[in-house]
Amino acid sequence: MxxxxxxxxxxxxxxxxxxxxxxxxxxxxxxxxxxxxxxxxxxxxxxxxxxxxxxxxxxxxxxxxxxxxxxxxxxxxxxxxxxxxxxxxxxxxxxxxxxxxxxxSVDSDFLMRRLAVIRERLGVAFRCLPDMTIEAIIEATGLDAARAGQAREREGSIPLLWDDSEAMLDAFRTLLANDDLVLTQGGRFWHVMGNIxxxxxxxxxxxxxxxxxxxxxxxxxxxxxxxxxxxxxxxxxxxxxxxxxxxxxxxxxxxxxxxxxxxxxxxxxxxxxxxxxxxx
Missing domain, CATH: 3.40.50.1000 (HAD superfamily/HAD-like)
Structure with missing residues (x-):
């Protein structure tokens, strides 16, 4: 057989x-x-x-x-x-x-608190997706209103739109690393998250x-x-x-x-x- x-x-x-x-x-x-x-x-x-x-x-x-x-x-x-x-x-x-x-990863509330501290310390400009209006998310992503709202429901990462210089982006990445956080680039947004x-x-x-x-x-x-x-x-x-x-x-x-x-x-x-x- x-x-x-x-x-x-x-x-x-x-x-x-x-x-x-x-x-x-x-x-x-x-x-x-x-x-x-x-x-x-x-x-x-x-x-x-x-x-x-x-x-x-x-x-x-x-x-x-x-x-x-x-x-x-x-x-x-x-x-x-x-x-x-x-x-x-x-x-x-x-x-x-x-x-x-x-x-x-670490939770999104912790990430938002750390990003607020880093923004003030460096004086840099960026927009965190959970803080953006539904209209702004639609404009940035092409999503409809319902899915734009779902995109704001973060649990372990924060997408952001970078509005500052490349040099300041490097300084931003360094401060994140000091907190054991990472910055990764997606198709439209940068993403801040824990070491994952x-x-x-x-x-x-x-x-x-x-x-x-x-x-x-x-x-x-x-x-x-x-x-x-x-x-x-x-x-x-x-x-x-x-x-x-x-x-x-x-x-x-x-x-x-x-x-x-x-x-x-x-x-x-x-x-x-x-x-x-x-x-x-």
């Missing part, structure tokens, strides 16, 4: 804005066939994004990703569905089927699944921006999607594919490169 060999356990970690979602209209239609193929093959697609939990919950439903974990706020927040929860460490007996949220990034959150989830299943999964990462470099480097294979921004992305990954297309078309191109034959 021929022995049946189970397919390898695979995980797909993906940035959203500018990657799975279009930079301008946030659509994902070009990626839909690949999302369906991955779902049929039982390959979890895990969002890894600067978006908040409030933004992600309806997006997960629309994308059909309600049964997979998510990483929000550039690694500060991890959401675990029931299948990814440790019976002793995570499960709430009163809500065993609910989502468990873990914070890997997308890559560390990805590694945490890979280790969690390994502990639950007793197997080391193979991982693919997809992203387009500077804040995705840690995500891509944490995965076995990577896709750098051609960005619609002007920020340089410096990465040295032994198994990196750079796309020709942007956004969800680039996302599908990268999936075809790495898994097209395997999931034909």
């Amino acid at each position: 021929q022995e049946t060999i189970s397919p390898p356990l695979r995980l797909v970690f993906t940035d959203l804005d500018g990657s799975l979602l279009d930079h301008h209209d946030y659509g994902w239609e070009p990626a839909r066939p690949w999302l369906e193929r991955l779902d049929a093959a039982g390959v979890p697609v895990i969002p890894v994004t600067s978006k908040t939990r409030a933004e992600l919950l309806p997006l997960r439903q629309a994308l059909g990703l309600e049964q997979t974990p998510f990483i929000a706020e550039n690694g500060a927040i991890i959401g675990l569905p029931a299948a990814w929860q440790h019976a002793r460490l995570d499960r709430d007996p009163a809500n065993v089927d609910g989502l468990r949220v873990k914070a890997l 990034d997308k890559g560390r959150a990805v590694s945490w989830l890979v280790a969690r699944l390994g502990a639950l299943r007793g197997i080391n999964p193979w991982s693919l990462g997809l992203g387009d921006g500077p804040n995705d470099v840690a995500l891509l480097n944490a995965c076995d294979a990577a896709v750098l999607i051609r960005g619609m921004h002007s920020h340089p992305v410096e990465i040295d990954h032994p198994r990196l594919y750079r796309t020709v297309e942007t956004g969800p078309r680039g996302w599908a191109e990268g999936m075809e490169h790495w898994l097209g034959q395997e999931l034909a």
